[in-house]
Amino acid sequence: MKNSEQLYKALSERILILDGAMGTMLQRYNFEEEDYRGERFKDWEHPVKGNNDLLSLTQPQAIEEVHKKYLEAGADIIETNTFSGTTIAMADYHMEDLVYDLNYESAKIARKACDEFTTKNPDKPRFVAGSIGPTNRTASLSPDVNDPGYRAITFEELRVAYKQQCEALLDGGSDILLVETIFDTLNAKAALFAIDEIQEERNIKIPIMVSGTITDASGRTLSGQTAEAFLISISHLNLLSVGFNCALGADQLTPYLETLAHNSEFYVSAYPNAGLPNAFGKYDETPEDMARQIKEYVEKGLINIIGGCCGTTPDHIKAIADLVAQYSPRKLKKFA
Numbered sequence: 001m002k003n004s005e006q007l008y009k010a011l012s013e014r015i016l017i018l019d020g021a022m023g024t025m026l027q028r029y030n031f032e033e034e035d036y037r038g039e040r041f042k043d044w045e046h047p048v049k050g051n052n053d054l055l056s057l058t059q060p061q062a063i064e065e066v067h068k069k070y071l072e073a074g075a076d077i078i079e080t081n082t083f084s085g086t087t088i089a090m091a092d093y094h095m096e097d098l099v100y101d102l103n104y105e106s107a108k109i110a111r112k113a114c115d116e117f118t119t120k121n122p123d124k125p126r127f128v129a130g131s132i133g134p135t136n137r138t139a140s141l142s143p144d145v146n147d148p149g150y151r152a153i154t155f156e157e158l159r160v161a162y163k164q165q166c167e168a169l170l171d172g173g174s175d176i177l178l179v180e181t182i183f184d185t186l187n188a189k190a191a192l193f194a195i196d197e198i199q200e201e202r203n204i205k206i207p208i209m210v211s212g213t214i215t216d217a218s219g220r221t222l223s224g225q226t227a228e229a230f231l232i233s234i235s236h237l238n239l240l241s242v243g244f245n246c247a248l249g250a251d252q253l254t255p256y257l258e259t260l261a262h263n264s265e266f267y268v269s270a271y272p273n274a275g276l277p278n279a280f281g282k283y284d285e286t287p288e289d290m291a292r293q294i295k296e297y298v299e300k301g302l303i304n305i306i307g308g309c310c311g312t313t314p315d316h317i318k319a320i321a322d323l324v325a326q327y328s329p330r331k332l333k334k335f336a
Contacts, residue, residue, distance in 0.1 A: 003175045004207055006125045007240075010076065011267055011304055015324040018077045018129070018271050018307025019070035020317045022063075024283075026052055029062055046094045054095070056081050056106040063106070067113040073314035074321030076126060077305070078114055079178060080106040080169060083133035086161040088153065092136070099161075100168045103130070107172025129176040129209060130169030132162065132191055138184040138223065158190035166195055175207065181246050181309075182212040183222035185233050192237055207240040209305070211269060213247045214256055227259040235264070243269030246309040249276055249285060250293035257302045265333055267304035270297060274311030283311020287319035294320055298327035 010016060033049045034042070038058030041048060048054055056063050063081050070078060085103045087096040107130060114126035137153035166177055177195055182188040188210065199206055212230050215222045221230055231242060242264055244256055250272040260268050275285030290308070297303045306324055308316045
């Protein structure tokens, strides 16, 4: 991968900034059904409003605008608009056949924005992370309380779906593949297995970021793993980073990041929500509040990559970037 060298060099020198929420920013456009459809899908026979990944095809200028706002705020790494870009998630809109196109075009939009900013300032190269969400199915748990042995998806089905997504993300120009918001490690393992296959077939080494999500105060993922168990179950792979995102605000995430930072040989990433959602599902934490909480991460030397998830905006990312610029990145541990 041509930008890998620059990526590892940047990580050794400073804390890298990941962007903030795409969905939060897209809400500001107030897109309606016809905006989601655009010209290409104006006669699509199923509703498509809410399919944010589709906007890469129908409203690409909006996606590019959001990327550029985050780049201006100081982001080093931009996520593609592909969180639901698998045949499994796209089945909700009957758009399984569009998966390659969605991922390829999303990566191209992010690549173009990053290259523009890198050209302006070659000392701060920008990188594209292909966003790979968890899908809306789980391989470890039954969706039917009356049949605990039932599974809505198999490992093999997940592997095939993830492989298709990853190939398109790479073809479109992604530097990194980011398996994120993992609530079921078995799903993540299917994605990582697919990525490993691609590495072998294409004879390339792909920087892989893995980011789980702690779903509540129990400190476990939805499929029941503690932070330490999550780390152990993915540590056999040669990853770029491991971390946590979503579900919790910055202050609640600290103990789990400590577990990763003290036990992992990989770089550590975090991109929390802007606090917890209020009664209306909105996120109230200001950029200043969030930066103040993240100060604990950098003072304790816990992180290498930091950004924002639900509710975060370019203002949040700028406040975080300004803060962490004064601190050194976490030093990598080497275990015998």
